[in-house]
Amino acid sequence: MVAFIALLKNDAKLVLRDWKAIVLLLAMPFLFICLFTYALAPLLNKSSFMDPFNIALVDNEGTVQTRMLANQLDRLEIFKEVMRVDESEARQLLHENKIAAIIIIPAEFSNSVYWGRNKPVTVIGNKSMPLQSFVVKNVAQSAANLVSAGQSAINTIYHYNQKAGMSGEELQKEFSESTMKVLMETLSRNEMFSKVDDADNISVTPAEYFTASLMVIFLMFAGMPTMKMLVTEKSLHLTDRLRVSPIAAWQVIASKFMISIILSVVQFGLIIALTSTVFKNYWGGPVMRVLFLLCGIIFAVSSWSIFVSSIAKTSASADIIGNLGILIMAVVGGSIYPLSSMPEFVRDLSNFTINRWASEGFMIIFSGNDGLSVVNNFYALIVIGLAFLIISTAILKLRRY
Amino acid sequence: MGMQDLIEVKGLSKKYGKLTVLDRLSFTIQKAEIFGLLGPNGAGKSTFISILATLCRPTDGDILINGLSVTKQSDKIKKNLGFVPQEIALYPMLSGIDNLNFWAGIYGLSGGIKKERIQQALSVVRLEDRAKDRVDNYSGGMKRRLNIAVALLHHPDILIMDEPTVGVDIQSRKYIMDAIKALKKEGKTIIFTSHYIDEMENLCDRIALIDKGSIKSIGTVGELQRIYGREKIEEILLDFLRD
Incomplete structure (x- = not known):
């Protein structure tokens, strides 16, 4: 025990010697969370990464129906302003890049829809704003699909009434009523959709999102100093001397493991204190759930650092392997860019990263949804950690640590 | 035998x-x-x-x-067993005495005995005066002597x-x-x-x-x-x- 305490004290002393690096290691996560939250939160608050833009509407009909249609466009959040102008003025605006697209409603549009001879709505896109033009085209296409669906419904009603024996004025009256009803609903189509929140969905604030994503990266960095110590000891020939001493190889690794855990816990505690004070992050879930997840993450992260030190031969190669590994896991695991926006193969690959399970676990905690559990996240982290430890042990044995 | x-x-x-x-x-x-x-x-x-x-x-x-x-x-x-490797196996960023303290601990020494053994080892290799200096400020010969002192601490x-x-x-x-x-x-x-x-x-x-x-x-x-x-x-x- 005396020997192990000596080892632990020495490792702590060596880590604390570089106190500037430790202060940076502990302070950087909070600074990064602040930076990301203030800089990128507006992007997360929106449903897309596209700023609202202007379009022009040329209403060549000018009836109540087309004005209703224009009002619907006004209500779409993606349009900053729907400018009511004539066609030449609209083309001028397009030429000056002040609008992303022009929607032209032809004269007699409502009447043509009424009689099933749909006059086409024209969309002219701005070449320099292809994404926005594409969105406008899709809005128009979606409206056209709704009109077609309405017309099919009217036809069905008409033929049903006819087969049922209706004729003459009665049939015409039913037709007019159904046409009016469907037309009005089509034109005020927002009422056809209702917004429902998924009870199982994870809902977090931008600060909580970035805390969850970045905390994992920085917890991984917290394992780096001890990881480098193992490599440095190797390069300073201290490992051979330790192997000749009565101390066991597992004790040397366990000591580094413990220092790594202490650093991670301190870092985690600081992040909890600062983010809950400054950003009011929700840490109010069951304490056991937080501890459960933290244990899983720290185990996985510490195993990762031991893994890096087992494959690196020098301190410089440990830095490169460690930093690259953290970066790759951060990208693949969704810490840099949301996984939901990634291709499927990346999402599949993310299952093998610490970041994916740790970030998701934190977001479950932040969501305050007691119906969601972090048990799967904990097990996934333990499995990843065990895999790193088994591989590290095999490599260290092969190299006769 | x-x-x-x-x-x-x-x-x-x-x-x-x-x-x-x-x-x-x-x-x-x-x-x-x-x-x-x-x-x-x-x-x-x-x-x-x-x-x-x-x-x-x-x-x-x-x-x-x-x-x-x-x-x-x-x-x-x-x-x-006391082992003096061919390479200098010391923590260069620590002082001579800190290195000896660490290795004495590894061999299970503590308290007064530890202090006594460290002084003995320093005296054998004649490094008492420079014990508190960082090892990376030692000359090559001094490092070699400290390398030997480490192996003597537990009286093998x-x-x-x-x-x-x-x-x-x-x-x-x-x-x-x-x-x-x-x-x-x-x-x-x-x-x-x-x-x-x-x-x-x-x-x-x-x-x-x-x-x-x-x-x-x-x-x-x-x-x-x-x-x-x-x-x-x-x-x-x-x-x-x-x-």
């Missing part, structure tokens, strides 16, 4: 693939003797030292230290020294030689390798001449001179190199 034999090497072989580094070595080392291993580069000296220090396992054979096997009972042997009966004087200035070399002689007087058994033949002649009770993984001869300086008909050990070594 004779009454005074402390170490018994029995048919020791080490192979790396098809390369035989040590070929069925068998000899004994007596208690309280300074036993030198002399041979050209690549003769197998460091491999033998590594096996003796429990750092690597033999392909065949064994070494018994006080009747304990280095392959099967290394944990018991380590407590009684056996000291394994792999070229402890390599690249050292005259003054430090003298201090190291004096330290080794003092340790012999205390009854320590020292296994010693060096490229400096005069050191071997002056210090060693017996010398094993090793070449291409085999022991060519073992004996006192006088015995080796008689066997090979040469006045100097250096000439014997040169004969090996010519062959």
Whole structure:
């Protein structure tokens, strides 16, 4: 025990010697969370990464129906302003890049829809704003699909009434009523959709999102100093001397493991204190759930650092392997860019990263949804950690640590 | 194994693939003797030292230290073994005394005994005045001396020294030689390798001449001179190199 305490004290002393690096290691996560939250939160608050833009509407009909249609466009959040102008003025605006697209409603549009001879709505896109033009085209296409669906419904009603024996004025009256009803609903189509929140969905604030994503990266960095110590000891020939001493190889690794855990816990505690004070992050879930997840993450992260030190031969190669590994896991695991926006193969690959399970676990905690559990996240982290430890042990044995 | 034999090497072989580094070595080392291993580069000296220090396992054979096997009972042997590696194995960013404190702790020493042992070790290698300085501010010779001091802290009966004087200035070399002689007087058994033949002649009770993984001869300086008909050990070594 005396020997192990000596080892632990020495490792702590060596880590604390570089106190500037430790202060940076502990302070950087909070600074990064602040930076990301203030800089990128507006992007997360929106449903897309596209700023609202202007379009022009040329209403060549000018009836109540087309004005209703224009009002619907006004209500779409993606349009900053729907400018009511004539066609030449609209083309001028397009030429000056002040609008992303022009929607032209032809004269007699409502009447043509009424009689099933749909006059086409024209969309002219701005070449320099292809994404926005594409969105406008899709809005128009979606409206056209709704009109077609309405017309099919009217036809069905008409033929049903006819087969049922209706004729003459009665049939015409039913037709007019159904046409009016469907037309009005089509034109005020927002009422056809209702917004429902998924009870199982994870809902977090931008600060909580970035805390969850970045905390994992920085917890991984917290394992780096001890990881480098193992490599440095190797390069300073201290490992051979330790192997000749009565101390066991597992004790040397366990000591580094413990220092790594202490650093991670301190870092985690600081992040909890600062983010809950400054950003009011929700840490109010069951304490056991937080501890459960933290244990899983720290185990996985510490195993990762031991893994890096087992494959690196020098301190410089440990830095490169460690930093690259953290970066790759951060990208693949969704810490840099949301996984939901990634291709499927990346999402599949993310299952093998610490970041994916740790970030998701934190977001479950932040969501305050007691119906969601972090048990799967904990097990996934333990499995990843065990895999790193088994591989590290095999490599260290092969190299006769 | 004779009454005074402390170490018994029995048919020791080490192979790396098809390369035989040590070929069925068998000899004994007596208690309280300074036993030198002399041979050209690549003769197998460091491999033998590594096996003796429990750092690597033999392909065949064994070494018994006080009747304990280095392959099967290394944990018991380590407590009684002091190892001075060829490379400086110290924390350069720590002071001399911090290094000694750490290694004393590793060998289970604490409290007053630890302090006493550290002072003794510093005194043997004559580094008392510079104990509080950082090791990376030491000269090469001072680092070598501290490297030896670390191995003395737990008062081992056996000291394994792999070229402890390599690249050292005259003054430090003298201090190291004096330290080794003092340790012999205390009854320590020292296994010693060096490229400096005069050191071997002056210090060693017996010398094993090793070449291409085999022991060519073992004996006192006088015995080796008689066997090979040469006045100097250096000439014997040169004969090996010519062959």
